[in-house]
Amino acid sequence: MTLRAGTLYGVGLGPGDPDLITRKAARLIEGAQVIAYPSLAGGDSFARAIAADLIAPGTQEIRMDLPMTTDRAPAQAAYDQGAAAIADHLKRGTDVVALCEGDPLFYGSFMYLHARLSAQYPVEVVPGVTSVTACAALAARPLVARNETITVLPGPLDDAALRDRMRAADTLVVMKVGRHLPRLRALLAAEGLLDRAIYVERASLPAQRVLPLADAPDAAPYFSMILVTRGADPWL
Amino acid sequence: MTLRAGTLYGVGLGPGDPDLITRKAARLIEGAQVIAYPSLAGGDSFARAIAADLIAPGTQEIRMDLPMTTDRAPAQAAYDQGAAAIADHLKRGTDVVALCEGDPLFYGSFMYLHARLSAQYPVEVVPGVTSVTACAALAARPLVARNETITVLPGPLDDAALRDRMRAADTLVVMKVGRHLPRLRALLAAEGLLDRAIYVERASLPAQRVLPLADAPDAAPYFSMILVTRGADPWL
Numbered sequence: 001m002t003l004r005a006g007t008l009y010g011v012g013l014g015p016g017d018p019d020l021i022t023r024k025a026a027r028l029i030e031g032a033q034v035i036a037y038p039s040l041a042g043g044d045s046f047a048r049a050i051a052a053d054l055i056a057p058g059t060q061e062i063r064m065d066l067p068m069t070t071d072r073a074p075a076q077a078a079y080d081q082g083a084a085a086i087a088d089h090l091k092r093g094t095d096v097v098a099l100c101e102g103d104p105l106f107y108g109s110f111m112y113l114h115a116r117l118s119a120q121y122p123v124e125v126v127p128g129v130t131s132v133t134a135c136a137a138l139a140a141r142p143l144v145a146r147n148e149t150i151t152v153l154p155g156p157l158d159d160a161a162l163r164d165r166m167r168a169a170d171t172l173v174v175m176k177v178g179r180h181l182p183r184l185r186a187l188l189a190a191e192g193l194l195d196r197a198i199y200v201e202r203a204s205l206p207a208q209r210v211l212p213l214a215d216a217p218d219a220a221p222y223f224s225m226i227l228v229t230r231g232a233d234p235w236l
Numbered sequence: 237m238t239l240r241a242g243t244l245y246g247v248g249l250g251p252g253d254p255d256l257i258t259r260k261a262a263r264l265i266e267g268a269q270v271i272a273y274p275s276l277a278g279g280d281s282f283a284r285a286i287a288a289d290l291i292a293p294g295t296q297e298i299r300m301d302l303p304m305t306t307d308r309a310p311a312q313a314a315y316d317q318g319a320a321a322i323a324d325h326l327k328r329g330t331d332v333v334a335l336c337e338g339d340p341l342f343y344g345s346f347m348y349l350h351a352r353l354s355a356q357y358p359v360e361v362v363p364g365v366t367s368v369t370a371c372a373a374l375a376a377r378p379l380v381a382r383n384e385t386i387t388v389l390p391g392p393l394d395d396a397a398l399r400d401r402m403r404a405a406d407t408l409v410v411m412k413v414g415r416h417l418p419r420l421r422a423l424l425a426a427e428g429l430l431d432r433a434i435y436v437e438r439a440s441l442p443a444q445r446v447l448p449l450a451d452a453p454d455a456a457p458y459f460s461m462i463l464v465t466r467g468a469d470p471w472l
Contacts, residue, residue: 012369019260022250022365026259103369103379111378118376125373127365127440129258133248133339137361140354142347143339147390149401154383165385168404204363 005121006090009097010104010114012128013050016223017204020129021051028097028126029054034089036062036082037099038109047099062086062096066109076112083116090121103128107154107175132173135200135225139210143229144171155180155226159187166191166228174226181220185213188228198227241357242326245333246340246350248364249286252459253440256365257287264333264362265290270325272298272318273335274345283335298322298332302345312348319352326357339364343390343411368409371436371461375446379465380407391416391462395423402427402464410462417456421449424464434463 009028014020021029029035029051039045042065048055055061064082067074086096104110104125114123132152136143144150151169153162155177166172166187174184177199188197199216201224202208213226245264250256257265265271265287275281278301284291291297300318303310322332340346340361350359368388372379380386387405389398391413402408402423410420413435424433435452437460438444449462 012365014258015363017260019263020258020363022256022258023262024253024255027255103365103372105372105378106369107380107382108378111381114376114378123376125376127251127256127369127373129248129339129363129365130369133342133363133366136339136341137363140350140359140361142341142344142350144343144388145347146343147393149387149389149393151385151387151405152380153385157383157385165404168401169387 003093006093006095007122007124008086008090008113008117009095010100010110010123010125011097012100012103012108012126013047014129015102015131015134015204016046016050016202018050018053020134020204021054022126022128025126025128026054029099030056032056032059032097033094034060034062034086034096035099036064036086036096036113038064038066040066041068045099047101050101051099060089079109079112079116083113086113087117087121090117100128102130106130131175131203131223131225134203135173135227138203138208139198139200139227141198141227141229143173155184159183162187163191166193170230172226172228176222177220177224177226178222179219181216181224182218184226185216188213188226193228193230196228196230200225200227239329242329242331243358243360244322244326244349244353245331246336246346246359246361247333248336248339248344248362249283250365251338251367251370251440252282252286252438254286254289256370256440257290258362258364261362261364262290265335266292268292268295268333269330270296270298270322270332271335272300272322272332272349274300274302276302277304281335283337286337287335296325315345315348315352319349322349323353323357326353336364338366342366367411367439367459367461370439371409371463374439374444375434375436375463377434377463377465379409391420395419398423399427402429406466408462408464412458413456413460413462414458415455417452417460418454420462421452424449424462429464429466432464432466436461436463
């Protein structure tokens with residue numbers, strides 16, 4: 001008799017407000033026997049915190065602790081260990097729910113688990129609300145309409161790459177702002193886009209705030225974003 | 237005695253599967269005394285269909301019927317009428333929940349209501365799962381990782397605009413494919429991107445399907461999308 005393998009669910013939790021979790025994600029987490037999630041450098045896990053009210057007592061938890069370094073090898077080792085622990089459950093027929101901030105496939109770490117496990121086990125991805133639309137909602141700005149285009153750029157890109165893409169885009173979203181804020185602000189100002197640039201911090205969380213980019217703090221948190229909309233008549 | 241005005245909620249419903257509605261959106265719809273939604277040319281409303289199981293008996297419904305034309309004036313008239321009907325409730329202190337496919341501010345029609353009502357009434361936007369991440373989930377492809385960029389393009393753009401942006405993008409998502417499919421496929425082939433291009437139709441709905449773009453039907457439905465990922469090592 002062969003045992004049917006468990007399914008690995010990659011579940012998007014949205015931008016941080018537990019209320020922005022989808023009904024499907026909530027049901028999967030509530031019913032999970034085993035969950036898995038990343039944490040950073042021995043600290044708390046943001047993903048686990050978002051889902052906390054849905055995790056039943058007695059649920060087994062697999063924690064993947066990622067070191068605070070840009071070197072990829074230690075993180076790869078953490079995902080190797082996590083994937084092995086997850087596989088132990090899947091091979092016995094138990095499903096595992098991997099908790100992912102935002103959407104699992106949009107700048108998410110779930111791809112590292114998918115890469116390690118999808119050849120041997122069934123995997124299902126449950127999409128989530130991204131921080132991009134959460135920021136637009138908080139700023140009350142339409143992101144794109146009709147035939148406009150939108151480009152998402154990570155702040156750590158170099159100046160030349162950022163500048164080229166800033167020029168080509170209609171709506172522009174800069175993620176992973178953090179310590180790059182002063183440089184990003186200078187680049188946008190040089191392109192004549194500072195007037196239209198909005199800074200959004202921790203969208204959907206209690207400490208959320210929105211400011212003109214011109215007034216934003218030089219030291220921005222990692223969960224901050226810049227939004228530049230320039231549709232001809234976005235509100236009409 | 238002054239009456240407190242009602243709030244207009246613009247509520248994202250996600251890509252089509254009612255299970256991808258967020259907990260916040262579900263609660264607002266279940267508790268709504270008045271809902272509003274667009275429908276197309278006298279036909280059914282896709283937004284209403286997604287939310288159907290949450291709409292309580294007796295809920296008042298404001299339907300904005302949009303004509304099937306690219307001329308903007310008749311649609312503007314439909315939103316004018318809808319906004320006036322919504323305002324009648326808001327001014328009496330009753331909240332109105334506007335149902336929006338996907339996310340209200342991502343190629344959504346909610347901006348037309350926001351433009352007409354946000355100066356006089358409180359408005360809150362509840363972000364939703366977009367079809368972009370739903371398509372990636374179905375195709376099981378990471379959209380973007382690390383410092384990659386992503387650009388979303390509407391298929392109706394002209395060849396030159398599409399070509400420039402196809403060349404500049406890392407990950408590329410083409411929305412509103414419909415009858416433009418053969419032209420989009422030819423453009424992607426000319427750029428050497430056909431091998432990496434995936435066609436996704438009706439993601440999250442029962443009739444969903446994924447195909448290599450090379451095998452996609454020439455006559456695609458409106459709710460179809462092309463996904464091109466070209467990260468150097470997306471799975472590692």
